[in-house]
Amino acid sequence: MQAELENLKIDFEKFLKNKGNKITRRRFDIIEIIASYGKHFEIEELVRWISSQNKNIASRSTIYRTVKLLQEFGAIREVIKLNNRTIYEFVVGKQHHEHLICVECGKIIEFYKQDIEVLQDEVCKEYDFTPLNHRLEIFGICSNCKNKA
Numbered sequence: 001m002q003a004e005l006e007n008l009k010i011d012f013e014k015f016l017k018n019k020g021n022k023i024t025r026r027r028f029d030i031i032e033i034i035a036s037y038g039k040h041f042e043i044e045e046l047v048r049w050i051s052s053q054n055k056n057i058a059s060r061s062t063i064y065r066t067v068k069l070l071q072e073f074g075a076i077r078e079v080i081k082l083n084n085r086t087i088y089e090f091v092v093g094k095q096h097h098e099h100l101i102c103v104e105c106g107k108i109i110e111f112y113k114q115d116i117e118v119l120q121d122e123v124c125k126e127y128d129f130t131p132l133n134h135r136l137e138i139f140g141i142c143s144n145c146k147n148k149a
Contacts, residue, residue: 102142
């Protein structure tokens with residue numbers, strides 16, 4: 001993962017230069033912290049967590065801007081929109097996957113099924129459609145919440 005992270009930083013620096021954005025140490029520190037977070041997040045939750053790790057790492061606005069830039073760059077993706085909440089994940093070093101979301105407790109279960117990928121490719125071919133990206137979210141109730149009821 002460390003080699004992937006270093007390559008990400010090199011590519012992200014090029015991305016920032018091409019867009020005319022500032023290249024700051026803080027942005028690269030934020031990348032390291034987000035990579036170590038290890039779970040899905042809302043931006044405000046991430047801001048609180050980063051602040052709890054190091055109060056002086058970056059301002060709230062710097063974290064928000066960096067997350068948005070990383071999303072545009074492709075290192076972070078929006079994976080779930082639920083009840084006015086937007087949940088993201090750091091995708092560097094992770095294979096593509098889908099999500100099951102419990103509407104009771106908010107638990108997120110990641111899964112990958114080759115059959116789904118094949119079916120999507122077949123549908124796109126049938127309709128002469130070129131996919132750029134996709135996400136599958138299945139909302140329901142997890143086994144823990146079902147057992148509580």
